[in-house]
Amino acid sequence: MQFRLVSDNVPKGDQPEAIAQIVQNLNDGVKDQVLLGITGSGKTFTIANVIEKTQLPTLVLAHNKTLAAQLYQEFKTF
Template sequence: MAEVIEAVETAPDESKFVRYPDSPFQLYRPYLPAGDQPQAIAGLVEGVRDGLVYQTLLGVTGSG
C-alpha cells in the first residue's frame, strides 16, 4: 500500500527578516555573520557613512 506523506508548508521565520525605514525592501537573513564577516561589514558600513561611492571587499569564500 502506498504511503501518504503530508506536505507541511513552512513560512520563513519572521525574526530572520531585516527591514529598514522608508525602504520597500527587506533582507532575509537566515544566518548570522561569522568569522571575519562582522569586521568586513563594519568596514563597509563605515565607508558608506563616510560617503565612499566605490568600495572593494577583498577576501575568499569557503576557506574553512
C-alpha cells in the same frame, strides 16, 4: 520598499568587521570599495548585510553570465 535580509545565517568570522567597515566608509562618503575574499567566504552574504543596513540602491556586477546567475540564485534566497 525596504530590503530586509531573511536568513538563518548570522555574520561570522571576518564578516561583522567587514560589514561595519563598509557601512562606515559609505557613511563617510567613500563611494568606491572592494570586498575581497576566497571562494565560499561569504562575500554575497556580507554585501546583503551591508545593503540591509544602508538601504542604499545597489548595483552588483559580475564579469560573466555564470557568475551573474549564481549571484542571482544566492540573492533571491535572502
